[in-house]
Amino acid sequence: MTSRVTFVSPATSPSLRRARFYDGDPIDDIGASRAREAAGSLPVAARVVVSPTARCRQTAAALGLDGGEAPELGGLDVGRWRGRTLEAVTAAEPQAVARWLGDPGSAPHGGESVRVLCERVARWLTGAAATEGRVVAVVEPDVVRAAVTAALDVPAALFWRLDVPPLTATELSGRAGRWNLRLGRPLSGPQADPNQPSSYGR
Numbered sequence: 001m002t003s004r005v006t007f008v009s010p011a012t013s014p015s016l017r018r019a020r021f022y023d024g025d026p027i028d029d030i031g032a033s034r035a036r037e038a039a040g041s042l043p044v045a046a047r048v049v050v051s052p053t054a055r056c057r058q059t060a061a062a063l064g065l066d067g068g069e070a071p072e073l074g075g076l077d078v079g080r081w082r083g084r085t086l087e088a089v090t091a092a093e094p095q096a097v098a099r100w101l102g103d104p105g106s107a108p109h110g111g112e113s114v115r116v117l118c119e120r121v122a123r124w125l126t127g128a129a130a131t132e133g134r135v136v137a138v139v140e141p142d143v144v145r146a147a148v149t150a151a152l153d154v155p156a157a158l159f160w161r162l163d164v165p166p167l168t169a170t171e172l173s174g175r176a177g178r179w180n181l182r183l184g185r186p187l188s189g190p191q192a193d194p195n196q197p198s199s200y201g202r
């Protein structure tokens with residue numbers, strides 16, 4: 001059986017535009033409008049799941065997707081840095097930020113380490129591989145990064161080298177635990193035929 005999982009990153013929100021650690025804010029008007037315009041651009045899914053955050057729930061709704069929340073697909077817990085900009089945290093705690101960015105096992109903010117995030121997303125991905133039909137998951141960008149590192153079996157240290165733009169789809173497909181990756185494509189308008197080649201790389 002071939003497993004297919006499509007990860008969709010949320011639309012823009014104020015925290016994303018300001019390079020601020022996510023603090024639960026909703027998607028903005030531009031993001032909501034673009035998500036509504038992209039409704040119908042994803043292949044039909046046998047199962048839809050959503051990260052338990054406001055911007056992921058709202059993005060899913062704007063895309064016309066009805067799915068249950070998956071706590072194991074929550075974004076990276078950054079502890080006391082939540083709601084602060086990376087610039088402000090770096091100015092106040094330069095050594096802690098350097099340690100956090102350089103060591104995936106470090107969590108100087110008192111939250112969760114990148115390695116722990118990658119491990120829990122990898123466990124979810126193993127379970128999703130047993131799902132018959134396509135799974136669509138509207139998730140935090142951190143979760144997309146973690147899923148890609150798990151699927152490609154690369155070190156967690158590469159986590160921060162993966163860019164995940166807003167409102168893009170990243171697809172994993174494979175069998176017997178071996179995944180192939182299609183890098184994120186912008187969602188834009190209904191998809192006429194999901195079996196046609198995509199515009200990845202253009």
